[in-house]
Amino acid sequence: QVHMVESGGGLVQAGGSLNLSCVISGRALSALTMAWFRQGVGKEREFTVGAAWAGGNNKAADSVKGRFTITRDYVKSTLYLHMKDLRPEDTAMYYCAAARNWEANAAGEYDYWGQGTQVTVSS
Numbered sequence: 001q002v003h004m005v006e007s008g009g010g011l012v013q014a015g016g017s018l019n020l021s022c023v024i025s026g027r028a029l030s031a032l033t034m035a036w037f038r039q040g041v042g043k044e045r046e047f048t049v050g051a052a053w054a055g056g057n058n059k060a061a062d063s064v065k066g067r068f069t070i071t072r073d074y075v076k077s078t079l080y081l082h083m084k085d086l087r088p089e090d091t092a093m094y095y096c097a098a099a100r101n102w103e104a105n106a107a108g109e110y111d112y113w114g115q116g117t118q119v120t121v122s123s
Contacts, residue, residue: 002112006117011120017085017086019080019082022096091119092119094117095113096113
């Protein structure tokens with residue numbers, strides 16, 4: 001079992017930056033594929049960025065490429081989402097997710113989820 005808790009959401013102006021954190025606990029973390037998803041009101045949950053917890057396998061959706069970066073701190077067992085040049089369309093609940101499947105992509109392929117943290121970007 002893997003447990004994740006996100007934090008760091010808030011209100012930011014367009015063009016600003018925000019960093020989200022996801023503290024992870026559990027077994028066999030090195031085998032996990034990690035990702036940040038988001039879900040706006042009335043929208044489907046969508047993938048933003050992902051990477052293997054052990055390193056490599058980095059992916060980013062076209063909508064956030066060059067603006068969102070995923071990093072990890074093994075000592076703190078924390079996954080981070082660094083967001084810059086934020087836009088109103090980035091407003092959503094952001095979720096940390098983990099999958100045992102190395103090739104996981106869609107939300108349905110992820111096994112573990114945090115509770116989410118809200119990001120609101122004002123214009």
